[in-house]
Amino acid sequence: MSQELSEQEVQRRSSLSKLRELGIEPYPAAAFQVSHLATSVKTAYVENQPVKMAGRMMSQRIMGKASFAELQDSSGRIQLYFNRDELCPGEDKTLYNEVFKKLLDLGDFIGIEGTMFKTQVGETSINVTSLTMLSKSLKPLPLPKVDTDGNTHDAFTDAELRYRQRYVDLVVNPGVKETFIKRSQVFSVMRKAFDRFGFLEVETPILQPIPGGATARPFVTHHNALDIPLYLRIANELYLKRLIVGGFDGVFEFAKDFRNEGMDRTHNPEFTVMELYVAYKDYEWMMSFTESLIEEIALRVCGTTEIAVGEQQISLKAPFKRISMRDAILEHTGFDIEGKTEEALRDLCRELGIDVTPEMGVGKLIDEIFGEKCEARYINPTFITDYPIEMSPLCKRHRTNPALTERFELMINGKEIANAYSELNDPIDQRERFEAQLALSERGDVEAMFIDQDFLRALEYGMPPTSGIGIGMDRLVMLLTDNQSIQEVLFFPQMRPEKQVNLSELDRQILNACSVEPAPLADIRVMIDCSNKQWDLSVKLLTKNQLLKVFKLEEVLYIKKA
RNA sequence: GAUUCCGUAGCUCAGCUGGUAGAGCAAUACACUUUUAAUGUAUGGGCCCUGGGUUCGAAUCCCAGCGGGAUCACCA
Numbered sequence: 001m002s003q004e005l006s007e008q009e010v011q012r013r014s015s016l017s018k019l020r021e022l023g024i025e026p027y028p029a030a031a032f033q034v035s036h037l038a039t040s041v042k043t044a045y046v047e048n049q050p051v052k053m054a055g056r057m058m059s060q061r062i063m064g065k066a067s068f069a070e071l072q073d074s075s076g077r078i079q080l081y082f083n084r085d086e087l088c089p090g091e092d093k094t095l096y097n098e099v100f101k102k103l104l105d106l107g108d109f110i111g112i113e114g115t116m117f118k119t120q121v122g123e124t125s126i127n128v129t130s131l132t133m134l135s136k137s138l139k140p141l142p143l144p145k146v147d148t149d150g151n152t153h154d155a156f157t158d159a160e161l162r163y164r165q166r167y168v169d170l171v172v173n174p175g176v177k178e179t180f181i182k183r184s185q186v187f188s189v190m191r192k193a194f195d196r197f198g199f200l201e202v203e204t205p206i207l208q209p210i211p212g213g214a215t216a217r218p219f220v221t222h223h224n225a226l227d228i229p230l231y232l233r234i235a236n237e238l239y240l241k242r243l244i245v246g247g248f249d250g251v252f253e254f255a256k257d258f259r260n261e262g263m264d265r266t267h268n269p270e271f272t273v274m275e276l277y278v279a280y281k282d283y284e285w286m287m288s289f290t291e292s293l294i295e296e297i298a299l300r301v302c303g304t305t306e307i308a309v310g311e312q313q314i315s316l317k318a319p320f321k322r323i324s325m326r327d328a329i330l331e332h333t334g335f336d337i338e339g340k341t342e343e344a345l346r347d348l349c350r351e352l353g354i355d356v357t358p359e360m361g362v363g364k365l366i367d368e369i370f371g372e373k374c375e376a377r378y379i380n381p382t383f384i385t386d387y388p389i390e391m392s393p394l395c396k397r398h399r400t401n402p403a404l405t406e407r408f409e410l411m412i413n414g415k416e417i418a419n420a421y422s423e424l425n426d427p428i429d430q431r432e433r434f435e436a437q438l439a440l441s442e443r444g445d446v447e448a449m450f451i452d453q454d455f456l457r458a459l460e461y462g463m464p465p466t467s468g469i470g471i472g473m474d475r476l477v478m479l480l481t482d483n484q485s486i487q488e489v490l491f492f493p494q495m496r497p498e499k500q501v502n503l504s505e506l507d508r509q510i511l512n513a514c515s516v517e518p519a520p521l522a523d524i525r526v527m528i529d530c531s532n533k534q535w536d537l538s539v540k541l542l543t544k545n546q547l548l549k550v551f552k553l554e555e556v557l558y559i560k561k562a
Numbered sequence: 563g564a565u566u567c568c569g570u571a572g573c574u575c576a577g578c579u580g581g582u583a584g585a586g587c588a589a590u591a592c593a594c595u596u597u598u599a600a601u602g603u604a605u606g607g608g609c610c611c612u613g614g615g616u617u618c619g620a621a622u623c624c625c626a627g628c629g630g631g632a633u634c635a636c637c638a
Contacts, residue, residue, distance in 0.1 A: 007607050008572055008589055059598085066595035083595065106588080119596045140588065142573040147599045154574040154587055160630045172573095215638055261637045262563090355635095367638065391638065409638095419638080496629070 107137035199250030213237030363390025
């Protein structure tokens with residue numbers, strides 16, 4: 001596994017051993033006590049005050065017997081001033097001439113002691129009197145430069161590298177850190193708000209025997225000891241409701257959910273949802289609660305309710321507009337879906353140029369119409385309410401119209417941010433709804449829900465009237481940080497694995513001899529000139545790296561490209 | 563999954579209608595005691611994504627693959 005080192009990496013390794021020759025440990029064990037952060041020096045500047053600081057050296061300007069460098073810590077950057085005779089007061093100038101000037105590289109972690117001062121140009125700096133090596137960096141960081149006009153040059157922009165090596169992205173692109181700090185603040189503001197209401201933060205199973213609470217394709221895994229399939233949860237809704245049955249008045253969970261579906265700039269296979277359930281409330285209450293929560297988050301995290309998202313200005317000031325799904329569709333298509341049959345809706349879809357398939361029921365058709373013609377229009381926060389019953393199998397029937405449910409979705413910037421119900425707590429109605437879903441799945445809808453018998457049993461013991469909400473945390477953070485892509489708000493978004501298989505000449509020959517069409521393995525074997533042992537090794541390597549597939553069909557071994 | 567663009571030095575990118583590579587920054591060496599995209603001089607650094615084809619000759623043209631971006635489709 002030896003990989004060629006670049007010239008610069010070789011250079012840094014040689015600096016590393018030279019440091020050791022000078023008796024300096026490049027990776028010392030001892031703690032380094034820090035007194036100030038870069039920003040705290042600037043905000044609480046006191047002429048000549050002693051400081052101890054640590055971080056990465058990000059730039060170096062050497063001018064003979066004096067030098068400047070920049071130290072970057074978790075808070076930002078501060079300029080360091082090194083004077084040879086102040087750093088090395090005695091005869092021995094090695095620390096300055098050798099260590100600082102030659103053996104230190106950009107990206108190295110150093111600790112310094114010194115005093116605050118301002119340069120002739122007025123820049124707050126530290127006059128360094130003591131330098132400690134804290135950790136050597138063996139790979140050069142991509143270093144963007146910012147000129148006097150604030151333009152960034154040579155920025156590290158390659159999206160693939162940024163996501164695969166997020167640690168580098170974070171060191172080098174300051175805006176990235178901001179996004180994740182805000183993400184953390186969003187969570188923290190929500191936790192504090194829930195805490196004020198006395199809601200309980202809980203944890204429910206990620207590995208579930210029945211993937212319920214939503215309609216999506218799950219990831220499947222297998223439990224060896226029990227010899228049963230288990231699913232990574234697509235939602236945690238049914239478990240939180242069981243806790244309401246158990247007597248908690250308010251429970252919430254920040255949950256990683258997993259869905260085995262496509263990936264794009266708004267979908268990652270694992271994503272975070274905050275779900276909250278509150279007993280004795282309905283969706284009207286939840287709407288009021290949600291709008292004030294969103295407003296509070298905006299104020300605390302962004303400092304304002306008026307945020308810029310792309311080209312749009314969005315006001316997150318409560319209250320938000322409320323409109324029923326029927327009125328929304330009426331407004332944007334001129335068509336009233338009230339009481340329409342499946343056929344009438346299908347005709348409308350065709351008229352509007354929306355693709356439909358035979359397995360779509362009334363609910364799915366209405367959802368298509370809304371998604372296609374209305375959703376994108378709601379830029380400022382809007383509650384879409386009263387969804388048709390077919391679309392919402394876990395939601396309580398509307399108090400005045402039995403064809404509808406007491407459900408709302410919160411749309412912001414044309415995207416769904418939250419989804420909430422007056423929860424269905426009638427166990428008989430719930431069983432019928434599940435059975436209707438089962439019928440849908442028999443029609444070919446692979447996403448219709450499974451029936452969770454234990455959940456029904458829980459409802460039969462009685463669940464108080466409850467309202468619940470799920471908020472897509474990743475999308476909320478995208479909104480508040482003005483990011484267009486979910487990958488920008490996840491530290492480590494899902495990527496295709498890096499493939500770095502070093503194929504030998506023989507491996508390539510074999511690979512080229514095979515095609516996507518299966519061929520008898522023996523036929524390929526005779527085409528390749530090598531020993532049986534070499535053949536075996538190569539084929540094993542190729543199949544292990546999923547380049548080739550070998551399989552048996554009626555006692556004959558076949559081989560094909562994977 | 564479809565379309566489209568991209569893959570060249572550590573980073574950002576040039577490289578025209580084919581003649582085996584260039585810049586800036588970074589690196590190395592020397593000079594320089596308040597600079598700030600420090601400066602000056604010199605030097606080194608490339609499986610031009612991989613494999614095949616066309617050609618006397620491919621970073622460049624063609625095909626396939628891998629990886630990525632964008633748009634669309636799929637996705638309560």
